[in-house]
Amino acid sequence: MPRDHRQVKASDAERLYLEDIYVGQRFASASHLVDAQQIKRFARDYDPQAFHLSEEAAASSIFGSIAASGWHTMAISMRLLVESIPIADGVIGASAEVSWPKPTRPGMALQVFSEFIDIKPSRSKPDRAIVTMRCETRDQDSEVVQITIAKLVVFKRP
Amino acid sequence: MPRDHRQVKASDAERLYLEDIYVGQRFASASHLVDAQQIKRFARDYDPQAFHLSEEAAASSIFGSIAASGWHTMAISMRLLVESIPIADGVIGASAEVSWPKPTRPGMALQVFSEFIDIKPSRSKPDRAIVTMRCETRDQDSEVVQITIAKLVVFKRP
Numbered sequence: 001m002p003r004d005h006r007q008v009k010a011s012d013a014e015r016l017y018l019e020d021i022y023v024g025q026r027f028a029s030a031s032h033l034v035d036a037q038q039i040k041r042f043a044r045d046y047d048p049q050a051f052h053l054s055e056e057a058a059a060s061s062i063f064g065s066i067a068a069s070g071w072h073t074m075a076i077s078m079r080l081l082v083e084s085i086p087i088a089d090g091v092i093g094a095s096a097e098v099s100w101p102k103p104t105r106p107g108m109a110l111q112v113f114s115e116f117i118d119i120k121p122s123r124s125k126p127d128r129a130i131v132t133m134r135c136e137t138r139d140q141d142s143e144v145v146q147i148t149i150a151k152l153v154v155f156k157r158p
Numbered sequence: 159m160p161r162d163h164r165q166v167k168a169s170d171a172e173r174l175y176l177e178d179i180y181v182g183q184r185f186a187s188a189s190h191l192v193d194a195q196q197i198k199r200f201a202r203d204y205d206p207q208a209f210h211l212s213e214e215a216a217a218s219s220i221f222g223s224i225a226a227s228g229w230h231t232m233a234i235s236m237r238l239l240v241e242s243i244p245i246a247d248g249v250i251g252a253s254a255e256v257s258w259p260k261p262t263r264p265g266m267a268l269q270v271f272s273e274f275i276d277i278k279p280s281r282s283k284p285d286r287a288i289v290t291m292r293c294e295t296r297d298q299d300s301e302v303v304q305i306t307i308a309k310l311v312v313f314k315r316p
Contacts (some may be wrong), residue, residue, distance in 0.1 A: 046233035049240055049248045062250060062311070070251050071229070071236050075204035078229050082207055090207045092220060093228050099253035153220070 015088035017157040018129050021116055029080035029112040031140075034068060036106040042072040067103035073110070073146050074098055077137045080112040085133075089155045094130065096150040102143065109140040117149075128155045173246035175315040176287050179274055187238035187270040189298075192226060194264040200230040225261035231268070231304050232256055235295045238270040243291075247313045252288065254308040260301065267298040275307075286313045 036055075043052035047069035050057030058066040082091045104110065118132035131154045137146035194213075201210035205227035208215030216224040240249045262268065276290035289312045295304035 042233075046237045047240060048237070051248060062247065062313075069236070070254075071233050075200075075229050075233065078227070079204045079206070082205060089220065090209060093258070095255070095257035096228075097253070097255045100251070155220075 014086045016086055016154075017088050018119075018131075018154045019157055021087075021119065021131060021154060023116055023119060025116045027084045027114045029084035029114075031109045031111040032076055032080055033109045034076065034104055034106060036066060039066060039068045039072060039104075039106060042075065043069055047071060063103055065105065067105060070098070070100045070103075070146070073100065073104045073137060074148070076104075076110055077112050077135065077146060077148065080110065080137075081114065081135065084112065085114060087152070087154055088157075092153045094151045094153055096148055098146065098148050100146050102145055104139075104145050108145070110137055110145065112137050119154075128153055130154075172244045174244055174312075175246050176277075176289075176312045177315055179245075179277065179289060179312060181274055181277060183274045185242045185272045187242035187272075189267045189269040190234055190238055191267045192234065192262055192264060194224060197224060197226045197230060197262075197264060200233065201227055205229060221261055223263065225263060228256070228258045228261075228304070231258065231262045231295060232306070234262075234268055235270050235293065235304060235306065238268065238295075239272060239293065242270065243272060245310070245312060246315075250311045252309045252311055254306055256304065256306050258304050260303055262297075262303050266303070268295055268303065270295050277312075286311055288312075 040053055043049065051061035051063045051067060052069050055066050058064070085091060112135050114133055114135040116131055117134050119129050121129045131152045133150050133152055135148040135150065136144050138144050198211055201207065209219040209221045209225060210227050213224050216222070243249055270293050272291055272293040274289055275292050277287050279287045289310045291308050291310055293306040293308065294302050295306070296302050
């Protein structure tokens with residue numbers, strides 16, 4: 001069932017509050033096709049280094065050919081995440097650890113697989129918890145380009 | 159001395175190789191003024207959640223008023239970083255930890271203060287080391303909006 005997440009809001013039944021969340025709960029995102037134009041555009045705005053901007057410069061760099069900024073991989077992953085995890089009050093991160101086992105290249109189709117791995121009720125604020133989520137961003141061959149462990153603030157049903 | 163880093167390449171004398179780097183070495187970036195249009199544009203592309211896109215929706219959210227995506231703060235910080243740290247082969251991150259003590263708001267002028275805090279020569283590859291860098295992104299009142307601890311790959315002089 002294809003669905004345009006930009007236009008359709010999750011119905012109330014689908015919106016997740018803290019009471020709906022459990023350790024081991026998993027989500028898979030849609031997939032996003034990366035191309036050289038997207039890579040260069042992000043790089044021009046936020047990470048203007050030669051190996052993200054030019055095929056020629058990338059060829060003589062550690063990357064060997066053009067590669068996306070790691071923060072571009074993160075930004076694409078965030079888009080896929082917010083479209084795939086319907087937390088009622090939003091995907092609100094307090095902190096995150098990110099690593100990039102291999103670079104994102106033009107032509108890759110990225111998909112994010114997420115799992116809640118820990119839930120810690122807030123001691124000072126009884127309406128919320130810190131939920132730890134582990135996300136893998138994988139390419140079309142299931143190879144991992146990014147691992148993210150993020151701490152989210154998740155609220156109880158009002 | 160104002161300088162357009164997008165057009166001027168650091169001269170060879172300014173380019174840093176592993177031999178030029180030491181623990182305690184510090185850098186300060188230029189400053190970048192954030193506005194609501196930039197916040198909404200990044201959000202539309204990469205983090206389309208209501209509190210990043212609409213003043214009205216933000217008012218009834220945990221943020222109280224419009225706030226930048228944390229990944230937008232990271233992307234702006236990366237731009238300021240690559241323009242302020244002239245590592246010869248580029249600012250190449252292997253992994254990073256990021257936290258956001260407070261959100262970035264329209265009207266904030268962000269600046270990044272960086273310090274190399276550890277250097278670990280690679281055991282398998284003698285031409286490089288993993289350099290740990292701690293960065294604070296601060297607003298115009300010197301309040302910290304983001305702390306990043308990143309591991310960079312830095313190469314020796316060829």
